Amino acid sequence: MDVMPVSDLSHAAQNYLKLIWSATEWSPAPITVSVMAERLGVRPSTVSDGIKKLAGQGLVTHAPYGSIELTDAGRAHAVAMVRRHRLLETFLVDVLGYSWDEVHDEAEVLEHTVSDTLIDRMDRKLGHPVRDPHGDPIPGADGRPSMPKGTQLSAAAAGNTVAITRISDADPQMLRYFTELGLAPDTRLTVTEHRPYADVTTVRVHEPERDIDLGASASDAIWVVAV
Amino acid sequence: MDVMPVSDLSHAAQNYLKLIWSATEWSPAPITVSVMAERLGVRPSTVSDGIKKLAGQGLVTHAPYGSIELTDAGRAHAVAMVRRHRLLETFLVDVLGYSWDEVHDEAEVLEHTVSDTLIDRMDRKLGHPVRDPHGDPIPGADGRPSMPKGTQLSAAAAGNTVAITRISDADPQMLRYFTELGLAPDTRLTVTEHRPYADVTTVRVHEPERDIDLGASASDAIWVVAV
DNA sequence: CAAATTTGTTCGTTAAGCCTAACATTTAAG
DNA sequence: CTTAAATGTTAGGCTTAACGAACAAATTTG
Ligand SMILES: [Mn+2]
Ligand SMILES: [Mn+2]
Ligand SMILES: [Mn+2]
Ligand SMILES: [Mn+2]
Numbered sequence: 001m002d003v004m005p006v007s008d009l010s011h012a013a014q015n016y017l018k019l020i021w022s023a024t025e026w027s028p029a030p031i032t033v034s035v036m037a038e039r040l041g042v043r044p045s046t047v048s049d050g051i052k053k054l055a056g057q058g059l060v061t062h063a064p065y066g067s068i069e070l071t072d073a074g075r076a077h078a079v080a081m082v083r084r085h086r087l088l089e090t091f092l093v094d095v096l097g098y099s100w101d102e103v104h105d106e107a108e109v110l111e112h113t114v115s116d117t118l119i120d121r122m123d124r125k126l127g128h129p130v131r132d133p134h135g136d137p138i139p140g141a142d143g144r145p146s147m148p149k150g151t152q153l154s155a156a157a158a159g160n161t162v163a164i165t166r167i168s169d170a171d172p173q174m175l176r177y178f179t180e181l182g183l184a185p186d187t188r189l190t191v192t193e194h195r196p197y198a199d200v201t202t203v204r205v206h207e208p209e210r211d212i213d214l215g216a217s218a219s220d221a222i223w224v225v226a227v
Numbered sequence: 228m229d230v231m232p233v234s235d236l237s238h239a240a241q242n243y244l245k246l247i248w249s250a251t252e253w254s255p256a257p258i259t260v261s262v263m264a265e266r267l268g269v270r271p272s273t274v275s276d277g278i279k280k281l282a283g284q285g286l287v288t289h290a291p292y293g294s295i296e297l298t299d300a301g302r303a304h305a306v307a308m309v310r311r312h313r314l315l316e317t318f319l320v321d322v323l324g325y326s327w328d329e330v331h332d333e334a335e336v337l338e339h340t341v342s343d344t345l346i347d348r349m350d351r352k353l354g355h356p357v358r359d360p361h362g363d364p365i366p367g368a369d370g371r372p373s374m375p376k377g378t379q380l381s382a383a384a385a386g387n388t389v390a391i392t393r394i395s396d397a398d399p400q401m402l403r404y405f406t407e408l409g410l411a412p413d414t415r416l417t418v419t420e421h422r423p424y425a426d427v428t429t430v431r432v433h434e435p436e437r438d439i440d441l442g443a444s445a446s447d448a449i450w451v452v453a454v
Numbered sequence: 455c456a457a458a459t460t461t462g463t464t465c466g467t468t469a470a471g472c473c474t475a476a477c478a479t480t481t482a483a484g
Numbered sequence: 485c486t487t488a489a490a491t492g493t494t495a496g497g498c499t500t501a502a503c504g505a506a507c508a509a510a511t512t513t514g
Contacts, residue, residue, distance in 0.1 A: 096348040121323040
């Protein structure tokens with residue numbers, strides 16, 4: 001059974017696979033049709049049709065109303081797409097001076113049209129980076145994803161001192177806000193407290209030392225590990 | 228009358244416009260449906276339909292069986308696409324270490340998906356280059372094409388000393404052959420003779436001094452100016 | 455547990471871009 | 485000038501990815 005190259009898949013199929021894989025990268029619950037539709041900006045019926053087609057190609061397993069799971073072949077394609085996306089983001093920031101809030105949309109399109117050769121050249125030029133500008137791990141050329149660790153800041157215990165490992169790149173405006181606050185991958189901070197009904201998490205950051213209040217969406221977008 | 232951004236056109240429409248414009252860049256005769264079909268690798272009926280659609284959008288003028296001419300709006304889009312294509316080729320060679328025979332196909336795809344922002348960043352990083360790796364002029368961001376001069380080597384008078392201004396990038400294999408021969412934009416040479424029925428042009432190149440015999444396809448692909 | 459709501463699927467339609475086959479026009483030869 | 489060849493156009497179909505409407509299943513609520 002030959003594995004077709006990613007370039008033989010439609011852009012839509014590539015986006016589906018990448019999204020299915022990404023959904024389980026930081027949390028274990030498998031993705032649903034309606035969540036996919038919302039993220040991709042299409043109707044659920046479109047996704048339902050698309051998933052059925054992917055199942056026919058042996059890239060996902062899915063029975064009607066059942067869960068959506070990648071096959072080994074589907075996962076290989078998905079990881080290849082994630083690698084493309086994250087290398088592109090890194091290249092745009094490191095070589096072309098983009099800021100981290102500008103790169104996601106550009107990479108979302110380019111990931112489908114750059115050749116394997118171009119990916120290799122960017123990877124070489126960048127010195128085989130292992131994390132993208134948002135802290136997300138870049139899978140290797142061999143297709144082995146590097147498994148990330150971490151929890152959402154909103155779930156980190158008060159009193160702990162942690163380092164930021166990744167910040168979700170989903171919302172450019174939020175990324176610009178984090179830039180203002182001086183929050184980025186590798187920033188260290190101490191979780192001061194969670195105020196549950198206000199949905200506010202307070203953290204203390206050094207250099208300069210300061211306290212920052214973060215709402216639920218912000219503290220969900222930031223992932224941390226103990227240091 | 229607003230001019231829509233290039234990104235609002237289909238990839239096919241972008242390719243059509245670029246091809247129509249390019250056809251008259253180095254020779255005056257307007258392009259035909261069958262030549263377009265051959266270059267684009269599609270059937271003439273496909274091109275005929277496509278041209279009709281472009282005419283409906285006000286990007287070309289064309290009556291059935293008539294000639295194909297760009298409108299001002301069509302020309303603006305075409306020049307923007309040529310700029311994209313040539314900046315991409317230059318970027319791939321100068322920044323990512325591609326050789327000049329590898330870049331055309333990659334640029335042919337990427338030109339449709341890179342953003343205006345990315346084009347600007349590449350242009351800045353490259354220092355606003357005016358020629359691509361094949362010697363073709365890169366139109367400015369203002370949309371003003373730089374008018375190239377030159378004649379095909381096959382049409383240059385024997386005895387003249389000339390400089391290569393451009394080499395057609397249509398055939399990668401020929402480009403690799405020219406690399407072996409040491410022929411590139413700005414190479415100076417003296418046209419020794421044309422042997423008409425053999426269809427061979429002999430030229431003398433310096434450093435190291437050597438004579439080179441070029442067949443018709445090669446001497447048609449090379450454009451020169453008097454020095 | 456039954457009803458209401460949410461979620462997912464199927465089906466018919468549309469728009470692009472491509473194809474082949476048939477036909478029309480223009481150009482080139484005799 | 486008339487026919488033959490080359491070139492261009494039109495019409496009808498195919499595929500893909502999208503949509504909405506109608507329907508089915510699963511989940512939540514009362
Ligand atoms: Mn994408
Ligand atoms: Mn990212
Ligand atoms: Mn080119
Ligand atoms: Mn193209």
